Each structure stands twice: as C-alpha cells, then as structure tokens.
Amino acid sequence: MELTLKLPCYPLLPLLVFNSDYSSLINGLSLQLSNKTLMVTVGQYPQYPTNIFNNISVDFINIQASNFNVNSSITSSGIDKIQQILNSWGTVIDKSKLVLGVEFGGTIEIVSSNNIKSDIENQHIQIANASNSTFPMANEPIPDQCQYSSYAYLSWNTLQQVLSSSSCPINLTSSSSSWKYGFVRNAKQSYLYQQNSSSTNYFVVFYEDYQSLNAKIDYINNNNLAGIAIADITKDSNDSQLMNFIVSGTQPTSAPGGQSTTSSSTSSSTSPSSNNTGAIVGGVIGSFIFVIIMAAIGFMLYRKRRVEMLDLLKDTKNQTCSDINRQDYSDTNRQVRPDTHNRIYSDTNHQTS
Known part of the structure; x- marks a missing residue:
C-alpha cells in the first residue's frame, strides 16, 4: 500500500500537529496491514520534524524527485539535484528504505534567454512571465497544487511520437528542425527547446529518457537504495519503452532522439545496457x-x-x-x-x- 502526502503551497498547519496526526495515521495503518508492505510518498526534502520518521512504521519512503524546474532556474529532474535530495533524506532514514520516484515524461515551460544552451547548462534559466499560455504539442496541466500558469506536463508517450516524427528528425541539432535537442552534462537530462515564433521566449521541456534513467539506475545501485517508483505508468509509450528499459536495460533499436546508452556511464558500476550485452x-x-x-x-x-x-x-x-x-x-x-x-x-x- 502507498500513501501519498501533499501539503498546500503555503502550509498553515502547525508542524507539531501535523507530526502527531500523521504519525498516528501511519502507525494505525501499519498495525491494520501488518502482513503488507507499506510505503509513504513524500516531497523532495525532509522539511517536517525529522523525528517523525523515527516514530512511524513504514517499509519504504518514496521520494518524488521531479518537477524541480517549477518556479526555479534548474532542470526538472537532474541527477545532480537528486543526489542532494537523497543525501539529505539519508540523514533522516536508512538509505535502504529510500525509493526514487520518477515521472515518465517531462515538464515544459516558457523561458526567456539570450543563449539558451548556456543558460541551461549553467542553471541560469530565466522563467518568462507568461500567463494563460498555450503550449505546443498535446499537453496537460502540470500536476501541482500551486497551478503555475507557465508550465505544463508532457508524457513520454507524447514526446516519443514527436521525437520520431518528420517534423523533429533524429538529428535534433539540424537547422531544419524547429525543435532542437540538448543534453545537460551535469544533470544528465535531455531537453528540447523551440523559440516561440511570436516572441523572443522559448519553449523548453526537460524529460526522462533512456540516458537520464540510466544515470538514475546507476545511482540507485551504487548507493544501495531500495529501488525506483513510477508515478504514473500510463504516461509511458504504448509499447512500454521506458518500463522495459528499467526492467531489462534494453531500449528500442531506433530509440527516438538522444544518444544510445550502450556506452558506460560515469559510474563505476556496469550499466544495465552493458550487463545485457554481456548476457547476450x-x-x-x-x-x-x-x-x-x-x-x-x-x-x-x-x-x-x-x-x-x-x-x-x-x-x-x-x-x-x-x-x-x-x-x-x-x-x-x-x-x-x-x-x-x-x-x-x-x-x-x-x-x-
């Protein structure tokens, strides 16, 4: 069983009351479900009183490490930020109980920049003040209570169709493509950007793909974390491309966009792709x-x-x-x-x- 905890954008509840009520709720569920696995889903940082996690009986803590770029100047789920988050949680609870939560897709936003590649790489993204925005491609409002108007969420199912279409060729750096491809080295995350034809603003979408997932899986294995959790598997492609990659370490022969993950990552461990190659x-x-x-x-x-x-x-x-x-x-x-x-x-x- 998984229990998701959400707080409003500006929580008004006293933390001590929240601490007491939440502990009682979790411990009551744990008692009633003594023969079941209990996991709680929490935010990016342990902002609550840290002793709350010493007083509750749960098997796993699922860290929702995504949508970092909402109202910020960084990528949406870069591994550099995830390392900071998991290290912070590691001071509160044993890492063997920590589960990394990921989204099958990415967050698209409107930014203003004179040199978008440099700004993204150096984490100097400037958020555009755009209200009532209409985003390209099929989209849905970002799943965030605060309802930031200049953001939307794109599923991998939508992205891979766009990446594979004639309007967005595999060589996304080509000048003939309206969408350009980029990869943030430090964050190990892919992105697409396109200049808005009616202004100097850009549409930018950071998303989860084979390269970024490979970096996250390496980090999980190297740090003995409990595993990985998917927020919504219906966001995957119709043939479950990302899920199959997580399970088997293999990607489609003609993976849309980006580079192949067959090369070894910066981690000292063997990547899922090389493990699979050795098995073959x-x-x-x-x-x-x-x-x-x-x-x-x-x-x-x-x-x-x-x-x-x-x-x-x-x-x-x-x-x-x-x-x-x-x-x-x-x-x-x-x-x-x-x-x-x-x-x-x-x-x-x-x-x-």
Missing part, C-alpha cells in the same frame, strides 16, 4: 559450445551403433529377416531413444533453468 554474448557462446558437444556425442553414438550392426550381421547369417529386424529395432528402441530423450531434455531444462 555469453548466451551465444554457450549455445555454440552446446551444439558442438551434442554433435560430438551424436557422432560417437553413430560409430558405436555402426560397429554393433556389423557385429550383428556377422552373427545372423543363419537367421531369418524377421529375426534380424526384430532384434535391430528392439536394440534401437532400448539404446538410442531413451538415451537421446533423457540427454536432450535434461540439457535443455538445465540451460533454461
């Missing part, structure tokens, strides 16, 4: 060795059977054809078929398991 290579080599072994066994059985048949013909000069055929087939059924059946299926089951 190992499987091919193992299959090749298995075929060679089976061929050798088959050849030896053939030679053995041929010798037995020659000996049999020598001893059956005075026998009738029916006697020879009866002896031949009985020997074949007894020696070859059971042995072949047991060997092939046991080896197959062994490899599969």
